[in-house]
Amino acid sequence: EDQVTQSPEALRLQEGESSSLNCSYTVSGLRGLFWYRQDPGKGPEFLFTLYSAGEEKEKERLKATLTKKESFLHITAPKPEDSATYLCAVQGGSSNTGKLIFGQGTTLQVKP
Amino acid sequence: NAGVTQTPKFQVLKTGQSMTLQCAQDMNHNSMYWYRQDPGMGLRLIYYSASEGTTDKGEVPNGYNVSRLNKREFSLRLESAAPSQTSVYFCASSERFDQPQHFGDGTRLSIL
Numbered sequence: 001e002d003q004v005t006q007s008p009e010a011l012r013l014q015e016g017e018s019s020s021l022n023c024s025y026t027v028s029g030l031r032g033l034f035w036y037r038q039d040p041g042k043g044p045e046f047l048f049t050l051y052s053a054g055e056e057k058e059k060e061r062l063k064a065t066l067t068k069k070e071s072f073l074h075i076t077a078p079k080p081e082d083s084a085t086y087l088c089a090v091q092g093g094s095s096n097t098g099k100l101i102f103g104q105g106t107t108l109q110v111k112p
Numbered sequence: 113n114a115g116v117t118q119t120p121k122f123q124v125l126k127t128g129q130s131m132t133l134q135c136a137q138d139m140n141h142n143s144m145y146w147y148r149q150d151p152g153m154g155l156r157l158i159y160y161s162a163s164e165g166t167t168d169k170g171e172v173p174n175g176y177n178v179s180r181l182n183k184r185e186f187s188l189r190l191e192s193a194a195p196s197q198t199s200v201y202f203c204a205s206s207e208r209f210d211q212p213q214h215f216g217d218g219t220r221l222s223i224l
Contacts, residue, residue, distance in 0.1 A: 043116070044155070089155075098145065098208075098209035104153075
């Protein structure tokens, strides 16, 4: 069964304190791994797609990496506006439906 | 630049009542999806439409029906609402099933 586990559940950082969020997955043939950001009262906002082990993508202070078993979202020198819940989702190779399996998210709080 | 628009934003129903959640996208996407988000459960797929004219069940379809009205619109209907359907409902769309999904801001539904 396809499964996604994110850790930690919650993370508090001081502004400028870099850290990483983890997304571990089991899936039969990874078709894609997706990172989203969700602000309170809003829908998930797409950040990155990773397709194969070794792939990396960057956007401002965020960098996503992928191995065969997990993905990391590295946050460098975070700012308070980076506070949000970060969601990881996978699409398995058996899916030609677009079905995503989501983790439960990591809630990040960055204090000034 | 609306993206995915969901109506209503909030709704309170009594057990047994019916209602339809509306979703429209203006990105000319082929695929559309309905998810529910519950605390501790993450986002779960209810129904999806890979292309205009097709719909299929996701992970948690019981108690729901959908209609892909045209390429832009995808509605979700609760025929006889139950308290277990209290949730936040998100609609999403993607250009193709293997492309990133873009979400609306959700409908917060409470069933008493």
